[in-house]
Amino acid sequence: MRFTSKPCVSVIMPTFNRSRFIRTAIKSLLSQTFTDWELLIVDDGSTDSTMQMVEPYLFENPRVRYMKHSNRKAPLSRNAGMQASFGKFITFLDSDDYYLPNHLASRVSIIGEPDSPDLLVGGILAPPGTMVRDRTNPEMLVPLEQCIPGATFFGRRELFFALSGFRNLPYAEDTDLWERATAAGWKLKTVDHPKTYIYQQSPDSITQNYRQS
Numbered sequence: 001m002r003f004t005s006k007p008c009v010s011v012i013m014p015t016f017n018r019s020r021f022i023r024t025a026i027k028s029l030l031s032q033t034f035t036d037w038e039l040l041i042v043d044d045g046s047t048d049s050t051m052q053m054v055e056p057y058l059f060e061n062p063r064v065r066y067m068k069h070s071n072r073k074a075p076l077s078r079n080a081g082m083q084a085s086f087g088k089f090i091t092f093l094d095s096d097d098y099y100l101p102n103h104l105a106s107r108v109s110i111i112g113e114p115d116s117p118d119l120l121v122g123g124i125l126a127p128p129g130t131m132v133r134d135r136t137n138p139e140m141l142v143p144l145e146q147c148i149p150g151a152t153f154f155g156r157r158e159l160f161f162a163l164s165g166f167r168n169l170p171y172a173e174d175t176d177l178w179e180r181a182t183a184a185g186w187k188l189k190t191v192d193h194p195k196t197y198i199y200q201q202s203p204d205s206i207t208q209n210y211r212q213s
Contacts, residue, residue: 007063008036009104010087014077015095016044019053021200026057026064028098034105039064040081045071075166075173082160091154096200103196107154110191117189119155119181121148126199135172144199150174152197159186
């Protein structure tokens with residue numbers, strides 16, 4: 001295995017049948033102005049050509065790693081990536097989204113400020129009017145900007161491990177982690193600018209299709 005043992009930032013990318021998008025996501029990370037990172041792609045049991053799309057990057061860049069397990073959904077896939085990571089900070093990139101070039105640099109700068117927070121969220125750019133399923137009433141759609149988008153989390157390694165990562169919930173595990181971090185006394189901050197995380201809602205996204213059983 002070829003990887004830097006102590007990168008500053010670990011980027012966790014859970015993916016499931018996103019072969020048509022994942023190259024864009026990976027390329028956006030390779031284009032970052034901040035370069036002290038590692039990428040852990042956690043394939044959640046894809047049955048499409050995800051592995052074939054990822055394979056060239058594994059040979060070309062020692063900062064990119066790939067692991068695959070049976071379908072366990074996003075919360076446990078993120079946890080698996082975190083457990084295999086080495087970074088001082090942990091963040092995420094969904095495989096159908098992408099970063100603008102200054103995304104990581106801006107987040108490292110914010111979290112390094114005096115009296116710095118332990119966990120950041122926000123700075124997301126989505127098409128106007130993007131709606132997602134409400135956490136408590138999934139029959140209702142709410143604006144994305146009213147939610148806690150876990151894909152934009154950028155936080156200290158210690159926080160995620162102290163909270164034992166994401167709980168295995170069917171929906172809104174990101175809001176759950178944010179609430180647990182708040183209750184535990186961690187310093188949290190919502191980032192409005194710069195908006196450098198580009199959100200692309202796929203037709204089969206859980207934020208569109210979640211229903212309570």
